[in-house]
Amino acid sequence: MEKIRKYLAQKLRVFDSSKYDGQSQQKTLRELSLNGVVEYIKENENLKIITMAGAGISTCKYLPAGIPDFRSPSSGLYHNLEKYNLPQPQAIFDLDFFMENPEPFFMLARELLPEGFKPTPCHYFIRLLWEKGMLLRHYTQNIDTLERMAGLPPEKLVEAHGTFHTGRCLKCRAPYTLPWMKKKIIEGIIPKCEECDEGVVKPDIVFFGEMLPERFHDLIERDFVQADLLIIMGSSLVVQPFASLVDRVRSNCPRLLINKEKVGVQDRLSRLLGLRQGLVFDTKGSHGGRDVAWLGDCNTGCQLLAEKLGWADELRDLVKKEHERLDAEEKTD
Numbered sequence: 001m002e003k004i005r006k007y008l009a010q011k012l013r014v015f016d017s018s019k020y021d022g023q024s025q026q027k028t029l030r031e032l033s034l035n036g037v038v039e040y041i042k043e044n045e046n047l048k049i050i051t052m053a054g055a056g057i058s059t060c061k062y063l064p065a066g067i068p069d070f071r072s073p074s075s076g077l078y079h080n081l082e083k084y085n086l087p088q089p090q091a092i093f094d095l096d097f098f099m100e101n102p103e104p105f106f107m108l109a110r111e112l113l114p115e116g117f118k119p120t121p122c123h124y125f126i127r128l129l130w131e132k133g134m135l136l137r138h139y140t141q142n143i144d145t146l147e148r149m150a151g152l153p154p155e156k157l158v159e160a161h162g163t164f165h166t167g168r169c170l171k172c173r174a175p176y177t178l179p180w181m182k183k184k185i186i187e188g189i190i191p192k193c194e195e196c197d198e199g200v201v202k203p204d205i206v207f208f209g210e211m212l213p214e215r216f217h218d219l220i221e222r223d224f225v226q227a228d229l230l231i232i233m234g235s236s237l238v239v240q241p242f243a244s245l246v247d248r249v250r251s252n253c254p255r256l257l258i259n260k261e262k263v264g265v266q267d268r269l270s271r272l273l274g275l276r277q278g279l280v281f282d283t284k285g286s287h288g289g290r291d292v293a294w295l296g297d298c299n300t301g302c303q304l305l306a307e308k309l310g311w312a313d314e315l316r317d318l319v320k321k322e323h324e325r326l327d328a329e330e331k332t333d
């Protein structure tokens with residue numbers, strides 16, 4: 001079985017973390033709970049943390065972030081696409097469909113780029129990890145630019161599915177900025193290139209049929225084998241290849257999921273073939289156990305984590321100070 005597993009891993013180019021397992025003297029969690037993760041962070045110096053995020057970190061209801069995710073029942077975007085008359089929901093992010101009919105995408109973009117939106121406590125918690133020298137990298141599927149707005153430096157950020165931060169003309173490739181695109185999108189105008197007067201300006205988000213950024217492929221090779229802790233927040237972990245990143249850390253690296261629901265758990269066929277390990281919760285007995293699920297709202301989870309780490313005031317002050325700064329900037333615009 002081991003031979004088959006290794007062969008398939010090689011053939012299918014699936015990451016095989018067992019290669020790296022002997023290389024670390026890593027400690028593991030004493031307790032499979034949020035408290036266990038807190039102890040682990042407090043006890044280990046020079047910890048390298050990777051955070052992975054999805055749309056759930058931006059859905060926050062009580063702060064202005066409030067951007068709908070994809071798959072949440074009733075509030076998710078996929079449940080509210082009837083008005084766009086699409087052949088199927090995914091068509092809205094399909095490059096061929098966009099070339100023929102960009103209107104539905106830009107109507108949706110108005111919902112994804114609300115005026116006055118701000119990062120959430122969860123975004124600022126990630127920034128705190130960076131300020132404390134613990135953040136190896138933040139991998140996000142989000143395209144909403146909230147991590148940048150929260151002050152995370154670009155070198156710490158991998159926007160796996162691209163970003164609204166920049167855009168370019170599909171015909172002459174002329175570059176455009178978010179403020180330029182946003183103005184048109186909010187006014188309900190399809191952004192047309194001012195250089196060639198012909199092409200539609202598409203935000204640099206990755207559509208179906210497009211490659212993920214090179215930066216993503218380059219950095220996952222380097223980063224994940226070094227991580228001492230993986231924190232996954234607000235993602236259904238269904239979109240590949242992002243979802244499989246959880247398997248790229250060493251096999252003893254603790255993984256904390258902060259999400260409304262348990263996600264990313266290994267399916268039976270992958271388990272049998274030893275291909276996709278996925279997250280393994282509720283382990284008892286022989287399996288050492290390293291995965292913790294904290295179920296609930298991402299902001300509540302991050303605030304609780306900050307509190308247990310003794311950073312609650314720092315996080316609160318950071319959110320307050322940064323939101324005031326963003327409010328002031330908006331007024332002067």
Ligand code: CNA
Nearest residue numbers: 054055056058069070071142143144234235236260297298
């Ligand atoms: P998804 O598939 O919609 O899953 C979101 C996950 O987050 C689900 O498991 C939810 O239960 C969970 N969730 C939602 N709200 C919260 C909350 N407040 N606290 C805790 N958990 C919550 O989204 P994914 O990101 O996994 O899917 C990948 C897609 C979504 C990417 O390609 C993104 O580009 C795309 N997307 C991005 C945005 C954005 O940039 N804000 C918005 C909508 C979709």
